[in-house]
Each structure stands twice: as C-alpha cells, then as structure tokens.
Amino acid sequence: MRAAVMGAGSWGTSVAKVLVDAGTDTVIWARRPELAEAINSEHVNADYLPGITLPGALTATSSAVDALMGADIVVCGVPSQSLRPNLTQWTPYIGSDASLVSLAKGIESNTLLRMSEVIAEVTGVGDDRIAVLTGPNLAREIAEGQPAATVIACADEARAVTLQSAFSTRYFRPYTNTDVVGCEIGGSAKNVIALACGMASGIGFGQNTLATIITRGLAETIRLGVAVGAQIETLAGLAGIGDLVATCSSPLSRNRTFGARLGEGATMAQAQEATNGQVAEGVKSCSSVRALAERHQVPMPLTNAVHQVCHDGMSVADAVNSLLGRSPKPEIYRD
Ligand SMILES: NC(=O)c1ccc[n+]([C@@H]2O[C@H](COP(=O)([O-])OP(=O)(O)OC[C@H]3O[C@@H](n4cnc5c(N)ncnc54)[C@H](O)[C@@H]3O)[C@@H](O)[C@H]2O)c1
C-alpha cells in the first residue's frame, strides 16, 4: 500500500506522519521545493509544525506527478477553495483504482459542492473510491502522538475498512462510516460555529455562552445535515459533536482564534494578517454553508451571524444583539 499526501500544510503533514507510523509507504507533496527539501533532509516542517520531528521514512517531493505515480491512496490535503484547480492538474496521474481521501473541511464557494462532490466532478471517479477523513483532529496534537479518534467515511464500506487499516496507529484510531454527507456537513459547519465561539470568547463571554453556541450550533448543523441527506447519528458522533467541541474549545483552532481576534476588535484584514498564511476555512465557508442552508430553506442563525460579521461589516456586538433579539422558540424545531 502506497500513499501520496497532496499538501504539506499542518494537517497534510500530520496525516503523512500518521500514515508512516501506521506502516504505510508514504510520500508528501509540497508546493515549495525548499519545504520538500527540509522534510527530506531535516525531517521538519518548520512553517506549519515547528518542533515536531517527522519520521525518517517520510519522503517529500515538489513534483505532483512523482508523488501520484503508483499511489494506491491519494490524500487531498489542500484547502477547500483550492482543491478544484489542484485536482484538475493531478487527475491524469491518479491510478485507475486509487482511493481518493479528502481532508478539507469546507464547502466550495459558488458551486456549494462538498469536497467529495468536487472530487467526483473533477476526476470522474465513482463514489465507491472517494473517502473523507474527519473528526476531532487538531493537527499539532495528532503530530505529537496524543490519542484521538477519527472517521473514515466512504460509500463503499469495504474500501473504508481498507483505509482504516492504512491510517491506524497506537494513537490514531479511525472508525468507519458510510455517511459521507454527514461527515462533510459536520466538518464544514463546525468551522463556522468555532468562529462564533471565538467571537464570543474575544468579546469577553464565558463558558455558558460557549456551551450555548456549541449546542445551538449542533442544532443548526443537524437541521442542514438532515435536509441534504445526512444521518443524525453521524452528527452525534466524532465528525459532528466531537469535532465541534474540539474546534470550539481549543486555542489551537485557527477558526476559533480568528473569531477571537474579531471579538477583541480586530478588523477582518488584521485577523487575516495574523493567521500567517494558515487557513481558517470557516471564513469562506460561512457564506457557502449559509447559501446551502438558504437553498434548502434551513434556518441557521449562528452561521448567518458569522457571515454578517465576516462579510457584511456587522460588529460582533451587533451580531450578539441580533441573535438574542429573535423571537422565542421551542428548543427542538426543524422548520
Ligand atoms: N490543521 C488542522 O488541525 C486540520 C485538521 C483537520 C482538517 N483540517 C483541514 O485540512 C485542510 C488543509 O488545512 P491545513 O490545516 O493543512 O492548512 P494549512 O493552512 O496548515 O496549510 C495549507 C496548505 O495548503 C497549501 N495551499 C494553500 N493554497 C494552495 C493552493 N492554492 N494550491 C495548493 N496548495 C495550497 C499551503 O501551501 C499549505 O501547504 C483544511 O480544509 C482544514 O480545514 C485541518
């Protein structure tokens, strides 16, 4: 079994380390030749995972063609909005029975497609070969070997089981699932809710507010998920509540941190500048998640508020007032 991890950001690098630790022959593709060289010679990715020593068996290349040749598993590790152009270039070199595993947690702008749908559209590959890896997996904690579970979802359960084995280590425990839709909706929506939690924290609110946002964030995620065909059980699991809690609670989350900066009074430009080039997927996905919800007539008030702060110039304080000014409702409602 040979894996190619396409993308050497923080999560691509951590996942490549997991694969090597699981005994899977792995190459990682980095856009910049100097990063590939540093991984090969110094076994570090100082930009994204400083202080982490990568396995000597992990090889890196800046040639996408070299990485993809002979790969049984192609791991798509670039951010959501850049998956399509990259995959378009990679497609001619992807093997005819290779599994394609998506790591990105987002919804494509304009098309409102989930990442597995983008993969299917660009490559023409069937659903039985497209998988999603998602769960409460902050890259740095996984790279440090801290124990965590994840979900590998694929419509073809047998393929999910094969992938489960390729990614299993003593610290990283994948569970299989066939609900690709639920896993992708959970992963995309939680980034938006983590932005809201960061904003609340940044403006000075405490744990009651955070628990309220997490719980009501899950409620609107479930509403959207059910509308697009997800199973509620998936959103009650690692890819839903699990990832939501990890991302909304951790200072390691880029989405939560981005929101906190806005809550502290930073402008969007200042918050963007402070990311040092790391992606906070929810900033773009809040618009596509909101648009997907509108298409299915699903109310997502928190997602809408995050969109208004990030893209309509609303202040965090006004977003709070707007949310609290809504009419009273029963806790469980679906319309
Ligand atoms: N970091 C995490 O803890 C984590 C965990 C789980 C899932 N994810 C998801 O994984 C995906 C990748 O995130 P990450 O954390 O590795 O991001 P990152 O910000 O750490 O790195 C992004 C990587 O993508 C590359 N990149 C950026 N734009 C590109 C483009 N146009 N073409 C090709 N490469 C490009 C960058 O060079 C970099 O290697 C995201 O969707 C994220 O939500 C991240």
Ligand SMILES: O=P(O)(O)OC[C@H](O)CO
């Ligand atoms: O750092 P974030 O906010 O992109 O979140 C990272 C992971 O998705 C957590 O599971």
